[in-house]
């Protein structure tokens with residue numbers, strides 16, 4: 001099969017671009033560690049609180065080092081459980097200082113949910129039996145909506161919370 | 169056998185027409201749901217009579233993405249096969265048998281959704297649980313389509329036996345590739361539905377392995393979109409050249425690109441599961457690389473299409489760098505509609521490359537950007553090409569003519585569709601980049617500032633959606649007119665010849681065993697190890713949740 | 720029209736090896752390639768900036 005001269009140039013240019021994309025992605029993923037969330041850890045979906053990270057007292061925001069935070073969340077229809085405040089009221093807003101490193105770890109007790117911080121790269125699937133985890137650094141202060149972006153039932157669109165990134 | 173001059177046997181015509189009826193009725197119902205969705209999402213409408221948003225979204229997804237596409241494609245492909253390699257009475261009987269099974273399955277599933285017992289969306293992700301008849305109906309649609317597959321295989325086989333040593337007609341070759349792709353792909357969804365979903369929804373087992381079901385679903389989900397696209401490519405490669413008065417640029421390149429689609433469109437399902445916790449990152453990346461391979465045949469196609477247009481324009485005497493564009497029949501809707509579809513494929517395909525780009529998927533995953541993306545691919549490129557096909561196929565089937573008036577109306581329909589989609593899909597893309605989620609009813613997200621920003625784009629989607637719905641009404645009118653009101657006569661069944669400058673097609677392109685062998689090898693390579701991993705490291709299974717979908 | 724198409728044939732026919740004139744096609748597909756590159760990098764930079 002022989003190709004027209006221009007078609008050859010086009011294919012070299014096109015395939016070259018694809019290779020360029022893959023190299024950029026590959027370097028990012030394997031060298032800089034920006035793989036998409038693939039935590040692989042499992043958990044019993046009917047007994048998530050047996051896992052240390054998801055015990056009542058460990059839910060929500062915890063500081064684990066200087067500029068290092070851990071946010072543990074239990075998703076269930078149609079709520080993100082971020083723990084309770086001193087008065088025993090459910091926390092709806094997590095406040096994190098800008099430029100700190102945050103690890104989100106999330107699991108679900110029922111169906112599949114999404115976990116997306118709108119306007120950021122925090123975007124992962126939460127599936128029964130697995131712990132989804134993602135590390136990020138917030139570069140810009142602001143109020144971000146945490147919302148469920150995978151259909152989980154009739155109340156799916158009301159499943160939300162807030163993450164506030166502030167300038168300390 | 170009674171054959172009219174256009175070359176379609178009367179009996180074959182009714183078979184194809186039956187498929188077309190289901191497709192166009194689906195278009196109308198699905199389009200109406202689409203309009204309602206955009207109105208609800210923008211906060212301008214509350215659904216009456218206790219109808220749920222996710223119920224109509226399930227109808228929209230199932231009836232447009234699964235029913236309309238499958239029926240149109242199988243019907244169109246029967247027309248191509250009947251025209252190029254012929255159809256015996258026995259083959260026609262089995263085709264009808266497949267049709268009735270698919271229709272029965274469709275009705276079963278549709279009734280279940282309408283009763284509010286299956287608002288699980290067209291992807292039916294476990295452990296949301298629908299009533300068993302939802303899954304049983306879908307299984308029947310797949311089984312019916314398999315009968316179509318094997319009927320098509322048999323048709324080409326019989327033809328080959330009669331025409332020893334000859335290469336198969338290009339369109340028949342393409343149909344068989346597409347049906348092979350479909351058959352191999354649907355094995356995955358059939359496995360999860362038959363082995364996992366049906367026993368679980370019937371209560372025979374207590375739990376379901378969620379990740380296994382998702383992996384089997386997406387093993388099917390990506391080739392599914394190529395099953396939609398390839399019939400459009402058939403029309404572009406082998407029918408449009410005839411309509412514009414040209415020839416096929418290269419028979420071998422056309423076949424080569426179809427073979428590449430068969431090989432590379434299946435081992436790539438992980439690009440829909442990039443943000444899932446249970447799949448190894450390296451295997452995700454491997455499937456991303458394979459996904460990029462499947463872009464290559466589309467690069468080939470882009471060149472072939474432009475080349476066909478340029479050579480044809482120039483052969484009509486138009487010169488200059490782009491002067492040949494004037495040589496194209498812009499006022500012929502049979503060309504114009506698919507051409508607009510092709511143009512839509514430029515942003516559509518580009519969006520697809522972005523979606524599949526591994527970690528970049530986190531920017532767009534499950535945002536309304538994705539919805540914007542596939543309303544360009546299937547909702548514009550594929551659908552406008554199908555409309556373009558209908559303008560000659562329906563008259564051929566009904567023994568009528570495409571009148572000037574309908575031609576003009578078709579041109580208007582195309583422009584309305586393109587314009588509505590530009591607005592709807594454009595605002596979906598932008599809102600998605602801002603973070604607005606897909607598959608979501610109207611919500612202020614607890615008064616969030618970001619959600620207020622999205623509302624303007626939702627309104628734009630409602631405007632685009634309303635324009636699109638006008639397009640649907642126009643198309644349904646055109647469909648009915650072509651069946652009942654157009655003057656009797658003969659319409660051409662356009663099939664192109666290969667350019668005399670093109671090289672002879674090499675024999676190896678018809679080495680089916682080789683292509684199927686490579687396809688299977690690639691699937692085994694991409695899936696065996698990660699799939700064993702998934703099973704070995706499975707968490708406890710999930711019980712079903714059917715209360716969450718009640719409203 | 721038929722006259723000019725004859726002329727074209729004459730121009731194209733002489734050698735078997737001669738390739739059809741496809742300058743417009745070339746520019747069109749390269750434009751398409753550029754569109755893909757630019758769009759991809761826009762989203763890539765959004766990813767990096769976030």
Ligand code: HEM
Nearest residue numbers: 199202203205206229232233289547606607608633636637
């Ligand atoms: C009148 C024309 C149409 C309108 C107004 C429309 C509107 C919409 C809207 C607003 C959504 C997103 C809803 C959400 O995510 O909450 C949607 C989803 C969808 N549309 Fe359309 N659409 C139209 C035509 C089509 C066509 C022709 C097809 C395919 C052939 C199609 C296939 C789909 C699919 C597969 C989904 C995804 C459903 C899901 O996420 O479960 N649409 N449509």
Ligand SMILES: [Cu+2]
Nearest residue numbers: 148150152156
């Ligand atoms: Cu949800």
Ligand SMILES: [Cu+2]
Nearest residue numbers: 389390439440
């Ligand atoms: Cu895909």
